[in-house]
Amino acid sequence: MTLPPLSLYGEARWPELVERVLARSWHVVASADEVPEGALLARALLPGVLDEPLLLGRVDGEVHGWSGVCTHRAAVLEPHGEGARCPYHGRRFNRGGRCLTAPGFERPGEDDHLRPVAVATLGSLIFASIAPAMPFASLFPEQRLAWLPPLPALPDPLGEASFEVDAHFLLYVENYLEGLHVPFVHPGLSAALDLGDYRVEPAGWSSLQLGVGREEEPTLAAPEGPIAAAWVGLFCTTMLNHYPWGLSVNIVEPLGPGRTRIRYRRWVRDATLLEAGAGAGLEQVEREDGAIVACVQRGARSRLARPGQYAPKWEDGLRHFHQRLAELLETRPPSA
Numbered sequence: 003m004t005l006p007p008l009s010l011y012g013e014a015r016w017p018e019l020v021e022r023v024l025a026r027s028w029h030v031v032a033s034a035d036e037v038p039e040g041a042l043l044a045r046a047l048l049p050g051v052l053d054e055p056l057l058l059g060r061v062d063g064e065v066h067g068w069s070g071v072c073t074h075r076a077a078v079l080e081p082h083g084e085g086a087r088c089p090y091h092g093r094r095f096n097r098g099g100r101c102l103t104a105p106g107f108e109r110p111g112e113d114d115h116l117r118p119v120a121v122a123t124l125g126s127l128i129f130a131s132i133a134p135a136m137p138f139a140s141l142f143p144e145q146r147l148a149w150l151p152p153l154p155a156l157p158d159p160l161g162e163a164s165f166e167v168d169a170h171f172l173l174y175v176e177n178y179l180e181g182l183h184v185p186f187v188h189p190g191l192s193a194a195l196d197l198g199d200y201r202v203e204p205a206g207w208s209s210l211q212l213g214v215g216r217e218e219e220p221t222l223a224a225p226e227g228p229i230a231a232a233w234v235g236l237f238c239t240t241m242l243n244h245y246p247w248g249l250s251v252n253i254v255e256p257l258g259p260g261r262t263r264i265r266y267r268r269w270v271r272d273a274t275l276l277e278a279g280a281g282a283g284l285e286q287v288e289r290e291d292g293a294i295v296a297c298v299q300r301g302a303r304s305r306l307a308r309p310g311q312y313a314p315k316w317e318d319g320l321r322h323f324h325q326r327l328a329e330l331l332e333t334r335p336p337s338a
């Protein structure tokens with residue numbers, strides 16, 4: 003297994019990454035509380051990149067998704083009443099995606115109903131994929147992660163924050179998946195961790211990293227003993243970070259080959275632990291990661307740059323991610 007060529011992070015291969023990787027993987031598209039009973043929610047999946055119009059709604063309490071594009075001439079639909087309507091020639095759909103009326107036609111046919119889109123719920127996060135290359139269950143191996151506190155079903159009480167980095171989303175994700183940079187990039191975080199005990203466990207389409215804390219710091223109870231943090235990367239744009247104080251989620255939104263937005267959400271279980279151990283000062287850690295991936299982005303453009311080798315153990319999560327990425331890049335998506 004060799005590292006991907008640095009050309010993968012450039013403009014020329016961006017369309018291929020969008021169609022073969024982003025269009026075939028799962029992304030957080032909404033929160034459970036944004037999808038009400040008795041109405042549809044219109045959302046674009048990865049705005050500006052996939053820009054795929056979706057409609058989300060509940061059927062018997064469970065969230066479902068449909069293409070938000072009209073089955074007549076492809077106008078983008080608008081939520082209307084309990085369902086949706088087309089602003090172009092007035093086609094109406096119910097909250098189950100069924101076409102109710104189709105002006106100009108005697109009655110709607112089977113092809114006139116909305117195309118279902120795969121959605122999955124994890125805590126209060128709703129994921130969607132328009133052409134999933136992997137089942138959602140393979141992103142979150144429950145048997146391995148069952149000891150983690152369940153994801154909260156409620157909206158984030160601290161709201162949401164976001165910032166943008168001048169780097170390809172792959173560079174941001176790759177940096178997240180390895181612990182080798184921690185002592186060099188994050189002096190504060192590395193002071194809270196015993197890096198000799200850092201562990202990486204790639205599995206399925208995810209990667210689990212465990213950080214062991216210094217003795218006096220608060221811990222989470224993992225099957226292998228107390229840990230300071232568990233970082234779970236779900237292919238390829240979601241990161242679940244468990245700390246003794248609660249959960250922080252990073253949602254990665256690619257904006258283009260050199261620009262990425264990261265949205266953060268936090269659920270606090272024990273506010274007294276917020277500033278202790280590996281979960282303290284996360285804004286600072288994020289700034290440090292943002293600066294270093296922008297530094298890599300500049301270097302990756304160099305005509306003289308070449309990818310190096312994987313550091314044993316430290317970069318096992320990165321190697322696994324590249325294998326998964328290569329699988330998607332090697333296979334052409336089935337044409338719709």
Ligand code: FES
Pocket residue numbers: 072073074075076077088089090091092093
């Ligand atoms: S495009 Fe929607 S009814 Fe014609």
Ligand SMILES: [Fe+2]
Pocket residue numbers: 177178183184187188291
């Ligand atoms: Fe980092």
